[in-house]
Amino acid sequence: MSLINLPLLSLLIFLPLIGGVAVGCSGSKERARVIAIFVAVAELMVTLMVLAGFDPTNGQFQWLEKHSWIANLNVDYLLGVDGISILFLPMTALITLVVLLASWNSVQHLGCFHYALLLALEGITMGVFTALDTVLFFLFWELTLPPIFFLLGLWGVGPQRRSAAVKYTLFMLFGGAALLLAIALLALNTPAATGGLVFNLPMLLEKPVPDELQGAVFVLLMLAFAIKTPLIPFHTWMPAATMEGSPQMAALLTGLKLGAYGIIRFAIPLAPSAAVEYSWVLGVFGAITLIYGALVALYQSNLRRLLAYASVSHVGLVVVGVASLNMQGIQGALFQLLNFTVVASSLMLIAGFIQHRLGSTEAVHLGGLAKVMPKLCGFYYIFAVASIGVPGTSSFPAELLLIVSALAAHPSLGIAALAAAVLSAAYMLDFTRKAFLGPVVHQSVKQCVDLRRREILLLCVPALFVLIFGFFPNLILRMQTTTLDAWLAGIVEQPVQNNEVAHLDGTEK
Numbered sequence: 001m002s003l004i005n006l007p008l009l010s011l012l013i014f015l016p017l018i019g020g021v022a023v024g025c026s027g028s029k030e031r032a033r034v035i036a037i038f039v040a041v042a043e044l045m046v047t048l049m050v051l052a053g054f055d056p057t058n059g060q061f062q063w064l065e066k067h068s069w070i071a072n073l074n075v076d077y078l079l080g081v082d083g084i085s086i087l088f089l090p091m092t093a094l095i096t097l098v099v100l101l102a103s104w105n106s107v108q109h110l111g112c113f114h115y116a117l118l119l120a121l122e123g124i125t126m127g128v129f130t131a132l133d134t135v136l137f138f139l140f141w142e143l144t145l146p147p148i149f150f151l152l153g154l155w156g157v158g159p160q161r162r163s164a165a166v167k168y169t170l171f172m173l174f175g176g177a178a179l180l181l182a183i184a185l186l187a188l189n190t191p192a193a194t195g196g197l198v199f200n201l202p203m204l205l206e207k208p209v210p211d212e213l214q215g216a217v218f219v220l221l222m223l224a225f226a227i228k229t230p231l232i233p234f235h236t237w238m239p240a241a242t243m244e245g246s247p248q249m250a251a252l253l254t255g256l257k258l259g260a261y262g263i264i265r266f267a268i269p270l271a272p273s274a275a276v277e278y279s280w281v282l283g284v285f286g287a288i289t290l291i292y293g294a295l296v297a298l299y300q301s302n303l304r305r306l307l308a309y310a311s312v313s314h315v316g317l318v319v320v321g322v323a324s325l326n327m328q329g330i331q332g333a334l335f336q337l338l339n340f341t342v343v344a345s346s347l348m349l350i351a352g353f354i355q356h357r358l359g360s361t362e363a364v365h366l367g368g369l370a371k372v373m374p375k376l377c378g379f380y381y382i383f384a385v386a387s388i389g390v391p392g393t394s395s396f397p398a399e400l401l402l403i404v405s406a407l408a409a410h411p412s413l414g415i416a417a418l419a420a421a422v423l424s425a426a427y428m429l430d431f432t433r434k435a436f437l438g439p440v441v442h443q444s445v446k447q448c449v450d451l452r453r454r455e456i457l458l459l460c461v462p463a464l465f466v467l468i469f470g471f472f473p474n475l476i477l478r479m480q481t482t483t484l485d486a487w488l489a490g491i492v493e494q495p496v497q498n499n500e501v502a503h504l505d506g507t508e509k
Contacts, residue, residue, distance in 0.1 A: 008050050009063050009079040009130045012089065015043055016096075016123030020116040029111030033104065036115035040100050043122065044093040054086050059482040061132060061202060069136070074196045078133040083483025084264060084334065087476065088129045091341040094461065095255050096122040099248045101458045102349050106246070106356060107155065114155055121147040121252070128258055132201040134183045137266075142176050144258070145169055151249045157355065158244030165245075168237045175227035175234075182220035186270060189213050204270055205490060211273050218271035218278065225267055228259030231319060232289045235312050242308035247352020250304060254311040255345030257337050260318050264333065268322065272491040276325065280410065283323035287416040289316030294423035298430070303351045303361035306431055310387065311344050313424065317417055321402035324409035325491060330484050332401030335476055339395050339469075342462045343386045350380050353455060357448050363431060368440030375451040377436050379459045384432060386466045388425045394469035397477075 019039030026032040054062055061080035069077045081089065100118060107114045124147070127140035153165035187197040189209045198204055209217055227234040242250040268275040275282075293313025300306035318336050321329035351361050353376060358365060370377040386393035389400075399421065407414030440446050451459070469476055 007065050008046055008053075009065055009081065009126075012043065012046055012050070012126040012130070013079075013123050015039060015046065016119040016126070019043075020119035020123070023119060024112050024116035026112055029107070032112040032115050033100075036100055036119055037097070039119055040093070040097040040122070044090065044097055047090040047093045050081065051086060051090055054081065054479070056083060056479045057482055059083065059486040064132075069133075073135075073199070075135045075199050076133050077136060078200060079130045079136075080132045081130055083480040084487070085129045085261075087334075087338055087479060088261065088341075089126065091338055092122065092125050092129065092256065095252065095341050095345050098345070098349070098458050098462065099251055101454060102251070102352065103246070103248045104454060106248070106352075110154060114151070117147040117151050118248075121151070125256060125258070129261070134186065134199045134201060134204070134266075136199075137201075138176070138180060138183055141179065141258075141262075145172055148249070148253075152241055152245040155249070156245045157247070160240070161244040163244070164237075164240040168241050171227050171230075171234065171237045175224040178220045179224035182217050182224065185209070185213060185217050185220070201266075208270065208272060214271040214274035215278075218267060218274035221267035221270065222263065222282070225259040225262035226285070228262065229257060229315050229319070230259065230312065231285050231316065232292055232312075235289070235293070238312055239305055239308040242304050242348070243302070247304070247348055247355055250308075251345040251348040251352070254307065254348050255341045257315055257318070257340055260315055260322075260333070260337055263319070263322060264330065268325075269487060269490055275491060279323045279325055283320055283406075283410050283413045286316045286319030286321075286323055287413050289313070290320060290420045291316075291416055291423070294420045294427065298423060298427040300427070300431070301363045303354065303363070303431065303435065304348070306427060307344065307347055307351060310424065310427065311340070313420060314340065314344070314387075317399070317402050317420060320406050320413050320417055323413070324405040325488070326405050326409055327481075327484060327488060328401045329405030329409065330487065331477055331480060332398050332405060334480055334484075335398035335473070336395070336402065338476065339386070339398055342465050343383050343395060346459060346462045347380070347383045347387065349459070350376060350383070353451065358444055363434040365442060366435035366445065367438050367442065368436075368445060369448070370436045371440055372445060372448050373450045375456060379451070379456075379463060380436065381432075382463050382466060384428050386470070388428050389421060392467070392470045394466045394473070396470055397473035 016039060019035065023032045023035050026035055050063060061082050063081050065079040067077040069075050096118065121144065124140050124143045128137065131137035131140055149165045149169050152168060153162045156164065186204055186209060187199050190198040190204055190207055230238050241253055290313050293309045293316055297306050297309035297313060300309060318333045321333040355361050386395045389395045403414055403417045406417045
């Protein structure tokens with residue numbers, strides 16, 4: 001049997017789930033930890049096999065797996081990947097492995113359950129990135145809630161961790177209701193050869209819903225994904241979860257932006273006419289999120305809260321790029337989402353290392369860290385300059401593409417993106433000055449131990465990716481180009497009312 005005929009996507013989903021069961025039944029934290037690492041490494045290897053068998057010149061869905069699931073409703077177990085989703089698979093596997101290694105000694109109770117939940121969340125997330133049936137996607141989307149709820153509530157470091165877990169869950173359930181309603185509208189109003197319901201994503205993309213319903217579908221999908229992303233005003237769960245949850249959980253929440261992926265995969269292509277008509281609204285929400293997040297981050301004295309608002313700001317830039325509806329914008333958006341997995345997650349893990357050693361990430365309790373922890377600070381500097389888009393790091397080509405796309409499509413949004421870039425440098429450099437430079441004034445800081453060998457090794461891989469993708473961005477971009485050509489063709493060429501074509505500048509021809 002050739003490699004291409006193996007059900008590797010199903011293996012990506014079920015391997016961590018089965019591994020999670022094995023970890024949960026292991027009966028020993030040490031044994032559970034070893035099994036979890038083994039499963040995470042195996043999962044990463046499988047994602048690399050899928051990546052190796054992917055043809056970037058083919059813009060269609062690849063590695064397709066289809067089995068009838070609920071025949072009476074035309075619901076299928078349908079999996080596949082294309083240039084939009086393919087790179088999220090190895091990045092998800094990588095960050096999960098890094099998070100498992102980072103929590104090696106930090107989990108003091110219910111260790112088996114903790115590692116089992118992390119593996120289960122990995123498998124479910126793989127399902128989100130590979131599902132091509134809207135009901136199957138909704139299933140995986142909702143299944144992310146139980147692991148995150150327990151990971152936040154049981155292993156959080158803040159006194160309000162359970163409240164943060166409940167807040168996150170309620171926000172996501174509200175968004176899930178909107179998503180389910182949008183899926184139902186799509187299924188009931190999309191013409192099908194059989195006359196039945198349509199949940200098949202490729203079929204939905206070929207025959208979009210009537211124009212009069214696209215507005216409702218677009219609003220519902222955007223509501224669901226905006227909450228998860230998060231965009232203003234649905235962002236309040238993010239700082240709460242970041243501050244109250246464990247650093248490992250915070251790294252996953254800031255690194256894996258499933259909501260932004262949903263906007264690109266479902267919201268815009270399934271309602272193309274509405275997306276073109278309301279792209280300016282999406283761009284305005286993105287710009288507000290971008291500036292608001294940067295301004296609030298500028299006044300934060302806690303590193304973890306600063307990183308939470310920085311994540312909100314950066315995802316606003318992604319939405320601005322998506323709203324541009326041009327090649328530079330969508331390429332920059334996907335590139336930046338991959339950067340979140342590497343840069344934002346690594347910064348949050350570094351904040352976790354500081355929290356573990358000092359019990360705080362408040363700037364007033366730090367100061368002079370560079371003198372006592374030069375290795376930690378060296379990695380922090382790499383990811384900090386990447387966060388603000390310094391040339392030579394992976395964020396630079398992504399942000400350049402996003403700013404250029406915004407200037408080309410909506411000049412005012414481009415100016416907002418440039419202003420946010422300045423604010424981003426301001427809040428990162430200001431906190432760096434306060435926390436890492438200057439004299440050592442606290443005895444607890446003087447007694448800090450620098451990064452251990454295991455911590456250095458787990459940060460080396462994302463740091464290497466930051467540099468490689470910064471100097472060779474085409475390694476990322478060439479995987480997406482053919483798919484994104486087809487993605488854009490299906491949107492900007494869609495007829496709107498009166499059979500006219502809407503252009504990016506708002507004119508009609």
